[in-house]
Amino acid sequence: MRGRFKISDGGNSGLYFRVAYGPGWPDGYEAQINSTMSDPQKTGSLYDLVKNATTLVPPDTWFDYDPLRRTSRAACTSRSRSTASPSSTSWTPRRKHASGRIALQQHNDGSVIQGQGPWIREAVS
DSSP states (O other): EEEEEEEOOTOOOEEEEEEOOOOOEEEEEEEEEESSSSSSSSOOOTTBBBBSSSSOOOOTTTTETTTTTTTSSEEEETTEEEEEESSOOOOOOOGGGOOHHHHHHHHOOOOOOEEEEEEEOOOOO
C-alpha cells in the first residue's frame, strides 16, 4: 500500500490500514501524516508503535508514502529524497490487526489533507 499526500500547515492526518469498520477512531494501524501540528508524532511514525519526532516533509509539499515497505519501516519520499523513519528501528507488524480496511483521517478543524491513491497490491505469499 502506498499513496501520495500533502498536509496543510498545522494539519494532522493519518493513513490507517488493517482497520475494523465501526464508529469512533479506527481500530488498526495509523501511518501518521503531520508536519507541524503540535502532536509529537510526525510523518513517518506508525502511531504509538514507531515514533518519529522529526519533520521529514514540510507542510504543503507532496510526498510519496509507503508505510508497508518490505523493510518493515514507514518510508516517505519528498523532492526525490527517500527517508525511512525512525532511524534504523525496524517494525514487525503485530498480528493484532492481521487484515482489514483502509481509512484516511482528518484529525482537527483547519486540517487539509490531499491525496492521490492509495494504491494497494494484494500480498503474495
